Amino acid sequence: MKRKIAAVVTASALTIGLGAAVAAPANAGIQLWDHDNYSGDYLGDFGRGSYNVGSFANDRATSLRVTSPANYAILHEHAGYGGRQTRKFYTGTANLGWYDFNDMTTSIS
Numbered sequence: 708m709k710r711k712i713a714a715v716v717t718a719s720a721l722t723i724g725l726g727a728a729v730a731a732p733a734n735a736g737i738q739l740w741d742h743d744n745y746s747g748d749y750l751g752d753f754g755r756g757s758y759n760v761g762s763f764a765n766d767r768a769t770s771l772r773v774t775s776p777a778n779y780a781i782l783h784e785h786a787g788y789g790g791r792q793t794r795k796f797y798t799g800t801a802n803l804g805w806y807d808f809n810d811m812t813t814s815i816s
């Protein structure tokens with residue numbers, strides 16, 4: 708009985724620890740924010756192959772982080788990878804304005 712309680716406590720501590728270490732959920736690996744320096748509204752976590760980031764995130768991304776599940780991200784102006792596109796971002800950028808791509812992202816490959 709004692710051992711079972713210890714296991715539950717350990718699992719809870721792990722969950723809390725992970726939640727504190729990761730500022731935003733990291734599943735697909737490409738995280739977008741409305742403002743520079745990863746601030747403002749968090750727009751979501753996307754994967755490469757996002758045909759359309761959806762109405763909430765559309766034309767709003769100003770900074771992004773790329774983590775290992777995605778490896779890199781190319782941002783596109785229109786749905787279905789159309790229009791202008793960025794270089795490959797391997798770690799992201801604090802300001803898409805530096806790449807003349809502020810508030811333009813609609814799909815990600």
Ligand SMILES: [Ca+2]
Nearest residue numbers: 741767768769
């Ligand atoms: Ca923005």
